Amino acid sequence: MLRLALTQVLSVLVAVVATLTVVFFAVRALPGDAAVILGGLETQTEQVEALRGELGLDLPLSVQYVRYWADLLRGDLGTSLRERRPVGEMLRERLWVTLSLAGLAFSLALVSGLTVGLLAGRRTGTTGDGVALGLTTVGLTLPEFWLGFLLILLFSVQLGWFPLIGLPVEGDLGVRLWHLILPAVTLAVPRAAQIARLARVRLLEEASADYVRTARSKGVSPRALTRHVAANALPGLLPLLALELGGLLTGTIVVEQVFGLPGLGSTLLGAIAARDYPVVQGVAVLAVLVYVLVNWLADVLQMLADPRLRYE
Amino acid sequence: MTRLRLGVALATLVLASALVGPWLMPHDPIRPDYGARYEAPSARHWFGTDGLGRDVLARSLAGGRVSLSIALGATLAALSIGLVAGLAAAAWRGLTDIVLTRAFDALLAFPGFLLVLLLVSALGGGVWQSLLALAVAGSPLYFRLVRAFTQAELKRDYVLAGAALGASRGRLLLRHALPNFVGALAVQAASTAATFVLVEASLSYLGLGVALPTPSWGNVLQDARSYLTRQPWAAVGPGLVLACAALALQFLSDGWRDTLDRRA
Numbered sequence: 192m193l194r195l196a197l198t199q200v201l202s203v204l205v206a207v208v209a210t211l212t213v214v215f216f217a218v219r220a221l222p223g224d225a226a227v228i229l230g231g232l233e234t235q236t237e238q239v240e241a242l243r244g245e246l247g248l249d250l251p252l253s254v255q256y257v258r259y260w261a262d263l264l265r266g267d268l269g270t271s272l273r274e275r276r277p278v279g280e281m282l283r284e285r286l287w288v289t290l291s292l293a294g295l296a297f298s299l300a301l302v303s304g305l306t307v308g309l310l311a312g313r314r315t316g317t318t319g320d321g322v323a324l325g326l327t328t329v330g331l332t333l334p335e336f337w338l339g340f341l342l343i344l345l346f347s348v349q350l351g352w353f354p355l356i357g358l359p360v361e362g363d364l365g366v367r368l369w370h371l372i373l374p375a376v377t378l379a380v381p382r383a384a385q386i387a388r389l390a391r392v393r394l395l396e397e398a399s400a401d402y403v404r405t406a407r408s409k410g411v412s413p414r415a416l417t418r419h420v421a422a423n424a425l426p427g428l429l430p431l432l433a434l435e436l437g438g439l440l441t442g443t444i445v446v447e448q449v450f451g452l453p454g455l456g457s458t459l460l461g462a463i464a465a466r467d468y469p470v471v472q473g474v475a476v477l478a479v480l481v482y483v484l485v486n487w488l489a490d491v492l493q494m495l496a497d498p499r500l501r502y503e
Numbered sequence: 504m505t506r507l508r509l510g511v512a513l514a515t516l517v518l519a520s521a522l523v524g525p526w527l528m529p530h531d532p533i534r535p536d537y538g539a540r541y542e543a544p545s546a547r548h549w550f551g552t553d554g555l556g557r558d559v560l561a562r563s564l565a566g567g568r569v570s571l572s573i574a575l576g577a578t579l580a581a582l583s584i585g586l587v588a589g590l591a592a593a594a595w596r597g598l599t600d601i602v603l604t605r606a607f608d609a610l611l612a613f614p615g616f617l618l619v620l621l622l623v624s625a626l627g628g629g630v631w632q633s634l635l636a637l638a639v640a641g642s643p644l645y646f647r648l649v650r651a652f653t654q655a656e657l658k659r660d661y662v663l664a665g666a667a668l669g670a671s672r673g674r675l676l677l678r679h680a681l682p683n684f685v686g687a688l689a690v691q692a693a694s695t696a697a698t699f700v701l702v703e704a705s706l707s708y709l710g711l712g713v714a715l716p717t718p719s720w721g722n723v724l725q726d727a728r729s730y731l732t733r734q735p736w737a738a739v740g741p742g743l744v745l746a747c748a749a750l751a752l753q754f755l756s757d758g759w760r761d762t763l764d765r766r767a
Binding site: 209 | 608609612613614615616617620621622624625697701704705708709711720724727728731732735738742745746749750752753754757
């Protein structure tokens with residue numbers, strides 16, 4: 192068990208190093224020149240050259256790459272080319288928006304997805320199951336941003352219950368939370384549908400196992416049977432949950448844009464447009480690290496919950 | 504069975520509307536008509552008109568052509584990349600297998616949407632660039648599927664028998680192993696196409712994919728967002744068509760799987 196977990200840690204580390212390397216070179220392959228964009232259209236060639244030297248962009252790529260790792264290992268994500276301040280500081284300011292949005296959306300998706308999935312999985316073949324299945328398919332295929340439009344039109348414009356867009360930087364926590372409800376619902380719908388569909392299928396698969404038939408023939412009560420089936424079926428959901436949770440840090444980009452929220456997503460988009468390499472890298476590093484860590488954690492949890500996986 | 508029928512019917516409708524629709528429309532999807540701005544749905548403009556007086560239905564159909572081409576093309580490309588690499592890894596094993604597996608695993612270390620976003624930014628946006636980015640991001644799944652399926656098939660007795668009878672490796676792979684899992688790949692491909700329709704729309708919505716004036720579902724909706732409260736109709740129509748397309752493909756995938764399961 193321990194050896195398996197350690198081997199995984201090692202392969203995770205390899206994956207992270209490879210990924211960050213790819214991001215480093217991919218970002219520099221973006222068409223356009225950061226120094227020119229930063230200087231503006233009117234800048235003279237000498238000024239652009241001076242700027243390039245000042246930002247360290249005139250160094251060979253290999254030198255930049257080594258410097259990048261040296262800084263990163265000391266916890267320094269670099270300095271934003273555009274805003275001339277530490278990337279870490281910028282990300283910390285924006286992170287809480289994305290984190291609260293992602294946390295809220297994930298909790299909503301988890302609770303509603305599991306409820307629908309478990310209810311439908313227990314009553315397969317009934318009308319209720321059919322309706323649930325249809326609804327989850329629709330939920331899965333609704334374009335996120337379009338769902339956001341509809342929610343804005345209904346709840347903000349027609350009913351006036353929620354604010355139109357934006358998020359106050361300061362002020363009452365309740366008020367700020369209120370601004371995050373519609374975006375969180377928008378994010379939660381497709382993810383809840385995904386969770387519900389898988390929960391239903393896992394329950395169905397587990398319910399056709401031999402031990403269930405044996406237990407039923409020996410007179411085990413349906414309630415107790417459901418508990419056994421759920422205990423075996425639900426750990427199978429962990430990989431999907433990890434994918435959803437890990438992907439949310441950048442999965443919020445579109446919704447942040449629709450609702451005008453100042454989170455990591457809008458930071459990333461702005462940085463891509465301005466060729467602000469250190470900021471793009473910073474967001475990517477954060478997103479990949481969280482993604483890989485959450486997935487690794489899910490693997491470990493699944494092994495803890497399911498002894499069969501430990502002996503492979 | 505009903506889901507498969509529904510999926511086939513809906514998918515045919517969406518495809519036909521994207522293929523033939525733009526020719527039948529009396530309105531130009533790109534040229535502005537300043538006399539007809541912000542009109543509600545009517546007999547003349549079924550989905551209303553947008554901020555430049557253009558017919559929203561005409562733009563939805565024209566956008567569908569672009570968006571569906573990208574989504575379906577990218578699905579086919581992702582499937583082809585995964586198929587070739589997966590068959591190669593399973594057949595040749597050894598170093599080929601290790602290198603290919605590592606390479607595709609590295610792609611999987613990215614959250615899917617971030618990977619597409621970075622690729623499309625690096626490539627510079629546009630129809631072909633979006634297609635390529637989606638294909639690269641979607642290929643690891645097919646690589647894994649094909650590799651696992653092929654490995655399982657190659658262990659079975661009929662492959663041994665075929666080899667004993669002198670069948671070449673290529674023949675064993677393509678004529679004997681592949682047909683056994685091609686159905687499962689098709690189920691997955693329909694589902695991937697549904698996802699790609701949505702992801703392409705997101706990319707164009709963010710202004711990174713297909714650029715205006717070429718209409719795609721995503722950038723038509725981006726345009727509609729800027730006057731959403733003034734003219735909601737400009738956002739309702741294209742979104743509805745887009746959701747129908749994704750729904751049709753997902754029904755197709757689910758229905759297909761049901762029929763395959765029943766046969767198994």
